[in-house]
Every structure is written in structure tokens, then in C-alpha cells.
Amino acid sequence: MSEIAIALFFCLGFLLATVGYIWGLVQAFQEEVVWGLLYWFIPFASLIFYIKKWSNKKIRKTLLIQLAAWPMFLLGGIITVVSYGAEFTKLAQSGTITVNQGSSEQSPSSFPSDFSTSSSPSQEQSPASEKSPSSESSPQLSPAPIPEPSFGTVGGQQYDFKQSMKLGYAYYGQGDYQTALINFNRAVQANPGDAEALKAVVDTKKAIAQAKAK
Structure with a gap:
């Protein structure tokens, strides 16, 4: 469900940005050919165009349409971070490594009769005891x-x-x-x-x- 919401927000944002850009490009050519060329080829020239023509309601509406695309991208990004963060947390919790400890060999507590050793077989002692x-x-x-x-x-x-x-x-x-x-x-x-x-x-x-x- 979260993937559908993410795709929806990003698609809607892309659609608004594309429509607003094309509409603004048409309006720039309608105002002057020079404005249209600047709008099309020069970065940030569109921003200057909107500032100069802010009094025109149609041009102002075009800018608002393009600005409305950013909240869509922002919401899509937030949903992406939240959904993948929750999924990562679940994987981290469920993917904890469980060490299976096999049945350990019981170490001898004492050497019978003729031997005297500690409980650990790693310690070497003489097999002769005091009772031998x-x-x-x-x-x-x-x-x-x-x-x-x-x-x-x-x-x-x-x-x-x-x-x-x-x-x-x-x-x-x-x-x-x-x-x-x-x-x-x-x-x-x-x-x-x-x-x-x-x-x-x-x-x-x-x-x-x-x-x-x-």
C-alpha cells in the first residue's frame, strides 16, 4: 500500500511540474519570443519571468501549479523514508543471529581413584593422586x-x-x-x-x- 502511495505522489508531482513548465513556456512565448527563448534555454530565467509578470493572474497561476508539485515530491519522500525505515527495523529485529549451542561435553568433576585433575580437560595434570x-x-x-x-x-x-x-x-x-x-x-x-x-x-x-x- 505504501508503494502505491509513493508512486502516486511522485507521479502527481511530476505531472504538475511538467504541465506548469509547458504552460509557462507557452505564456513566455506569447509575451515575447525573447522571453520564450530565455525561459527554455537559460536556467532560472523562468523565475525572473514570473517575477516580472507577477501581476498577470494566468502567469501567476502557472507558477503556483509548478510550486504545488514540490509538496507532492516532499510527501512521497517522507512516505518512502517512513515505510523503508519501518521495514528495515522489522528486518533488523527478525534477522538477529541466534547462536545454537550444541550439547557441551560434560567435563569430569574429578579424576577417579588413581587420578587427580581439575574439572576442565584442558588442564594437564599427572594421573597419580595422593590416594594411589x-x-x-x-x-x-x-x-x-x-x-x-x-x-x-x-x-x-x-x-x-x-x-x-x-x-x-x-x-x-x-x-x-x-x-x-x-x-x-x-x-x-x-x-x-x-x-x-x-x-x-x-x-x-x-x-x-x-x-x-x-
Whole structure:
């Protein structure tokens, strides 16, 4: 509906401006040929013509017709701005991006029995805890410092040591001991002889055996 109103106002304004201009051009030629030529070719000469001939009612009426076209253009412009502004507002409100958050993986709250980690799987800790019997009898071995990420190849696939250990802890905390063991073995392949990775493998195998015994 607003598009029809906009088109109507602009068409009416254009019609009034065109009729008024042509009518004024005819009147200018009727007054004098010079006025007609000036009206036709010289910008703003028509305004001087109307000022000079303002006393003539017909000429004055022609100017009023041309001036009446401007309110039509103005109304059409206002309706255009209002209608498109409202449409833009609706699009902005309805086009808000909704971020669909998938079901996040539940982080382990604590490492069972032989492991002690924080609730976030991104933090790396040793799988040995204070309650581990082996830690009471022998001092805990700290992992050797790794200056840069080490990679091991298993079946043609390279694995990062830190990433494999991180995933192993995370799956262990969830009770998925088989997947945890796979990742700990990858860490051993990436960094053979690492005490932390070897102990994680041993403790995970114990957890698997305890789970089967239940």
C-alpha cells in the first residue's frame, strides 16, 4: 500500500511540474519570443519571468501549479523514508543471529581413584593422586620437560603428545577408559619413555580391569 502511495505522489508531482513548465513556456512565448527563448534555454530565467509578470493572474497561476508539485515530491519522500525505515527495523529485529549451542561435553568433576585433575580437560595434570598406593611407596616422577611439541607416528598418523594426554585425561574422567587408553598409547608413541604417559597407561589398564571385574 505504501508503494502505491509513493508512486502516486511522485507521479502527481511530476505531472504538475511538467504541465506548469509547458504552460509557462507557452505564456513566455506569447509575451515575447525573447522571453520564450530565455525561459527554455537559460536556467532560472523562468523565475525572473514570473517575477516580472507577477501581476498577470494566468502567469501567476502557472507558477503556483509548478510550486504545488514540490509538496507532492516532499510527501512521497517522507512516505518512502517512513515505510523503508519501518521495514528495515522489522528486518533488523527478525534477522538477529541466534547462536545454537550444541550439547557441551560434560567435563569430569574429578579424576577417579588413581587420578587427580581439575574439572576442565584442558588442564594437564599427572594421573597419580595422593590416594594411589604406588605414590605412597615411591616418589612421584615428574614428566620430563618438552621444549617443543613432539609427534609420534602410529599407523602413518602423527599424534601430538600434549593433545593426546589431554584427551586421555578427559575420557578417563568420563569413564571411557578404552578411548583414554588409546590416547595415552598415542602419547607414549609420540614421546617414548615419558613417565607420565607410561603411568597413565598402567593406571588406565587397572581401571579397565576393575570395571570388568564389577
